[in-house]
Amino acid sequence: MKVLGIDPGTAACGYGIVQGSGGRLQAVEFGWWRTSPREAPELRLNRIHVAVAELIVRHEPDAVALEESFVGADARIALSVGQARGAALVACASAQVQCIEYPPASVKSAVCGYGRAEKAQVQRMVRAILALETNPTPNHASDALAVAICHALAPPLLRIAELSA
DSSP: OOOEEOOOOSSSEEEEEEEETTTEEEEEEEEEEEOOSSSSSSHHHHHHHHHHHHHHHHHOOOOOEEEEOOOOOHHHHHHHHHHHHHHHHHHHHHOOOOEEOHHHHEEEEEEEOTTOHHHHHHHHHHHHHOOOSSSOHHHHHHHHHHHHHHHHSOOHHHHHHHOOO
């Protein structure tokens, strides 16, 4: 199974692709995209949409897993993250690739065993799970790999239920 994980954001959007091989997960590619706040919002969202679409074409993932938006104290940030999430969802729908969303606490629990793990803990565990030489950086890429790992490690019946929902 190959999974594209996305940590949505308008200013910074992380991505990570993991693939199961021989009972182990390995990182295929990871990174992040930045957009300038000086650009028009529609141009920023289009860059995210195009970048996600290109990853889907290049890697042909079996599924795309997104981290659900965390609605904190700043409604503007929540709206911006939601817009980036929408751009990624449209790219997946256009490519007819199923999307699954996971709350941040579920991702952290799957990767670290604790739903309130700190970013540094997530980075270390992603590094260990994927046998990387160094911690994946920046946090956006690490978080994207973590959501991909979360889906790849989900019990098979849960994955089937989510894909058919």
